[in-house]
Amino acid sequence: xxxxxxxxxxxxxxxxxxxxxxxxxxxxxxxxxxxxxxxxxxxxxxxxxxxxxxxxxxxxxxxxxxxxxxxxxxxxxxxxxxxxxxxxxxxxxxxxxxxxxxxxxxxxxxxxxxxxxxxxxxxxxxxxxxxxxxxxxxxxxxxxxxxxxxxxxxxxxxxxxxxxxxxxxxxxxxxxxxxxxxxxxxxxxxxxxxxxxxxxxxxxxxxxxxxxxxxxxxxxxxxxxxxxxxxxxxxxxxxxxxxxxxxxxxxxxxxxxxxxxxxxxxxx
Amino acid sequence: xxxxxxxxxxxxxxxxxxxxxxxxxxxxxxxxxxxxxxxxxxxxxxxxxxxxxxxxxxxxxxxxxxxxxxxxxxxxxxxxxxxxxxxxxxxxxxxxxxxxxxxxxxxxxxxxxxxxxxxxxxxxxxxxxxxxxxxxxxxxxxxxxxxxxxxxxxxxxxxxxxxxxxxxxxxxxxxxxxxxxxxxxxxxxxxxxxxxxxxxxxxxxxxxxxxxxxxxxxxxxxxxxxxxxxxxxxxxxxxxxxxxxxxxxxxxxxxxxxxxxxxxxxxxxxxxxxxxxxxxxxxxxxxxxxxxxxxxxxxxxxxxxxxxxxxxxxxxxxxxxxxxxxxxxxxxxxxxxxxxxxxxxxxxxxxxxxxxxxxxxxxxxxxxxxxxxxxxxxxxxxxxxxxxxxxxxxxxxxxxxxxxxxxxxxxxxxxxxxxxxxxxxxxxxxxxxxxxxxxxxxxxxxxxxxxxxxxxxxxxxxxxxxxxxxxxxxxxxxxxxxxxxxxxxxxxxxxxxxxxxxxxxxxxxxxxxxxxx
Ligand code: SF4
Ligand code: SF4
Ligand code: SF4
Ligand code: SF4
Numbered sequence: 058x059x060x061x062x063x064x065x066x067x068x069x070x071x072x073x074x075x076x077x078x079x080x081x082x083x084x085x086x087x088x089x090x091x092x093x094x095x096x097x098x099x100x101x102x103x104x105x106x107x108x109x110x111x112x113x114x115x116x117x118x119x120x121x122x123x124x125x126x127x128x129x130x131x132x133x134x135x136x137x138x139x140x141x142x143x144x145x146x147x148x149x150x151x152x153x154x155x156x157x158x159x160x161x162x163x164x165x166x167x168x169x170x171x172x173x174x175x176x177x178x179x180x181x182x183x184x185x186x187x188x189x190x191x192x193x194x195x196x197x198x199x200x201x202x203x204x205x206x207x208x209x210x211x212x213x214x215x216x217x218x219x220x221x222x223x224x225x226x227x228x229x230x231x232x233x234x235x236x237x238x239x240x241x242x243x244x245x246x247x248x249x250x251x252x253x254x255x256x257x258x259x260x261x262x263x264x265x266x267x268x269x270x271x272x273x274x275x276x277x278x279x280x281x282x283x284x285x286x287x288x289x290x291x292x293x294x295x296x297x298x299x300x301x302x303x304x305x306x307x308x309x310x311x312x313x314x315x316x317x318x319x320x321x322x323x324x325x
Numbered sequence: 326x327x328x329x330x331x332x333x334x335x336x337x338x339x340x341x342x343x344x345x346x347x348x349x350x351x352x353x354x355x356x357x358x359x360x361x362x363x364x365x366x367x368x369x370x371x372x373x374x375x376x377x378x379x380x381x382x383x384x385x386x387x388x389x390x391x392x393x394x395x396x397x398x399x400x401x402x403x404x405x406x407x408x409x410x411x412x413x414x415x416x417x418x419x420x421x422x423x424x425x426x427x428x429x430x431x432x433x434x435x436x437x438x439x440x441x442x443x444x445x446x447x448x449x450x451x452x453x454x455x456x457x458x459x460x461x462x463x464x465x466x467x468x469x470x471x472x473x474x475x476x477x478x479x480x481x482x483x484x485x486x487x488x489x490x491x492x493x494x495x496x497x498x499x500x501x502x503x504x505x506x507x508x509x510x511x512x513x514x515x516x517x518x519x520x521x522x523x524x525x526x527x528x529x530x531x532x533x534x535x536x537x538x539x540x541x542x543x544x545x546x547x548x549x550x551x552x553x554x555x556x557x558x559x560x561x562x563x564x565x566x567x568x569x570x571x572x573x574x575x576x577x578x579x580x581x582x583x584x585x586x587x588x589x590x591x592x593x594x595x596x597x598x599x600x601x602x603x604x605x606x607x608x609x610x611x612x613x614x615x616x617x618x619x620x621x622x623x624x625x626x627x628x629x630x631x632x633x634x635x636x637x638x639x640x641x642x643x644x645x646x647x648x649x650x651x652x653x654x655x656x657x658x659x660x661x662x663x664x665x666x667x668x669x670x671x672x673x674x675x676x677x678x679x680x681x682x683x684x685x686x687x688x689x690x691x692x693x694x695x696x697x698x699x700x701x702x703x704x705x706x707x708x709x710x711x712x713x714x715x716x717x718x719x720x721x722x723x724x725x726x727x728x729x730x731x732x733x734x735x736x737x738x739x740x741x742x743x744x745x746x747x748x749x750x751x752x753x754x755x756x757x758x759x760x761x762x763x764x765x766x767x768x769x770x771x772x773x774x775x776x777x778x779x780x781x782x783x784x785x786x787x788x789x790x791x792x793x794x795x796x797x798x799x800x801x802x803x804x805x806x807x808x809x810x811x812x813x814x815x816x817x818x819x820x821x822x823x824x825x826x827x828x829x830x831x832x833x834x835x836x837x838x839x840x841x842x
Pocket of ligand 4: 389390398411414415419421422434435436437438439440441442
């Protein structure tokens with residue numbers, strides 16, 4: 058499968074976890090920009106912070122030890138925007154698409170709700186709207202509309218301590234390398250450089266990544282190389298779905314027409 | 326009715342259809358047809374400063390980190406608009422945010438001052454609300470609920486009821502508290518006067534060398550935000566801090582010892598509430614060492630000196646909860662024994678007030694002469710200038726050099742001078758909030774961000790009242806005199822030291838302070 062569709066690695070974000078003070082501006086900015094609801098059961102900040110269909114990003118609090126001293130660290134999670142996204146290759150309906158800018162974005166109108174993406178993603182990112190009658194999958198979109206205009210993603214721009222740098226992935230990698238090499242406090246690893254074949258969001262940290270809840274056992278082989286094996290089972294599925302969905306489509310259209318007519322009556 | 330029902334049904338069906346239309350269940354069809362529409366997300370908004378090409382930095386951005394377990398402040402994310410005002414005041418005015426190195430250690434650095442709450446345009450940041458606790462205490466017939474009101478609340482509370490800035494509502498505040506069922510309504514001005522005697526004696530002891538290991542200049546210690554700031558950023562200057570507790574804590578310790586004893590009340594049944602212009606007072610009251618009444622009674626059970634602290638804004642909510650129209654109340658008087666306060670105690674609410682009060686008494690103690698007229702209108706230390714100074718000739722003693730600082734950002738250069746040994750002062754008043762307690766983090770949000778106009782109106786009201794009082798010197802307070810005669814003996818007596826003085830915590834290890842050029 059031709060995954061090197063784009064010549065450039067595209068844009069990305071470098072997150073320096075040692076600079077985060079846990080203010081939660083980024084996760085709030087994400088909610089504001091994407092018009093997401095708040096959910097008491099799934100906080101987007103704090104020790105229990107989790108990604109959910111309403112939290113496209115979450116800042117998780119970790120109390121860990123460094124040099125024998127207790128320290129507080131905060132980890133901002135979101136989609137890592139893989140260079141060769143497993144979600145995209147798992148999705149037969151093309152609801153997930155890696156773009157030239159480096160963002161992997163999700164088109165709701167294409168989604169059939171099969172949730173293969175959720176199984177495929179090595180970082181457990183896509184979330185399902187369990188509480189909706191007609192649920193969709195949701196995830197960070199890297200503020201696609203903003204980066205198209207040359208703006209930084211919403212979360213990046215609001216951070217008061219410059220935890221995040223937005224830019225070309227190559228340049229970010231160079232910056233990350235320079236930063237960790239010039240300062241002893243950093244762990245000598247750039248998370249995302251090779252994980253899952255490389256991601257466009259990169260992390261550096263002064264505390265080992267495994268202590269901060271990062272999956273460190275992720276393969277460095279691009280996931281799509283495995284997943285087209287599994288994708289070969291999808292054609293029969295899509296045919297079956299197609300039949301059902303076409304039926305639904307016709308039904309919808311008819312009801313819409315009726316609805317419009319009813320509306321006419323209502324406005325009297 | 327039936328028609329209505331039918332309509333609801335139709336609407337529901339229409340909603341259903343609308344959902345069907347927008348939802349991706351037609352997805353496969355679209356996929357096969359190869360067309361694509363809008364990606365998810367991006368339907369909301371962000372303030373203007375974040376709508377910039379590329380990742381240009383913006384001046385005002387983000388928000389302050391708040392400790393989720395802070396006893397002082399909470400924030401409601403659903404109201405926050407990421408305007409950055411909280412960072413602005415915390416960094417530029419208070420010099421707290423950004424004055425430490427990253428990564429942080431194990432502390433969300435904050436002095437609990439609540440200035441961020443005062444600047445927040447949407448009131449997303451507020452005090453941790455304890456109104457309900459007070460209601461429960463008031464409704465419990467077994468509890469003896471006493472309340473003290475700080476000097477600065479009586480010139481601001483009215484604003485929550487539509488009165489102009491600085492309106493004097495002392496009598497109405499007392500009346501409202503009595504109507505709500507507080508068993509005793511007392512005045513923190515009483516312990517403000519007491520503070521002057523304790524702190525003034527301490528100063529004289531430092532000057533005369535009686536207090537060994539306690540250097541000059543002496544720093545005031547009534548402002549808990551300032552105290553935490555000193556503990557964080559200037560722990561090596563802790564010996565300069567007066568050991569006096571703040572008036573709130575002196576009051577709390579005395580209510581459950583002195584008052585309880587004289588009136589035969591079981592201190593365990595006393596609920597001690599205070600009404601403060603300040604959010605840091607909540608933090609102060611929760612300091613583990615603030616249980617001197619418990620120590621005094623050798624109690625196994627924890628006896629806190631102050632149980633609940635309400636801000637002025639919370640008091641307004643409590644009064645409204647009971648449906649009381651503050652402005653319409655007749656004025657009432659504080660209860661005796663701990664209810665008398667001098668004009669000197671009253672002006673504690675304004676920047677420069679503690680200093681002015683102190684010199685009135687210091688003059689008397691050192692010379693045994695009544696203080697001259699100028700000390701009753703000590704203009705050099707009044708007003709809103711960030712750092713004010715004065716020097717006073719005290720016959721037989723010499724020149725007393727004093728300074729007054731308010732707003733923590735203004736404190737840094739003065740503290741640096743002290744550190745370098747270049748400070749000419751004997752006594753420095755520090756107040757955490759710009760303007761002093763009148764503009765504390767718990768005061769009504771009468772202008773946003775807080776304006777000097779409002780601060781000045783509240784301050785003017787305090788000075789006017791002081792000028793109109795007969796009792797204008799702390800050492801003339803009869804109830805304070807009685808307290809010493811019947812209980813404490815004399816300033817800095819052994820018992821006074823136990824109940825009215827405290828120790829400080831070095832917080833220098835909690836973080837790495839940023840080197841200032
Ligand atoms: S992190 Fe998961 S959801 Fe995001 S691009 Fe990679 S595979 Fe897709
Ligand atoms: S905005 Fe920046 S400092 Fe605040 S939580 Fe997010 S990454 Fe951390
Ligand atoms: S001042 Fe209030 S609204 Fe503005 S960023 Fe801070 S918390 Fe949010
Ligand atoms: S309470 Fe004061 S120190 Fe704490 S965040 Fe607010 S302004 Fe800053």
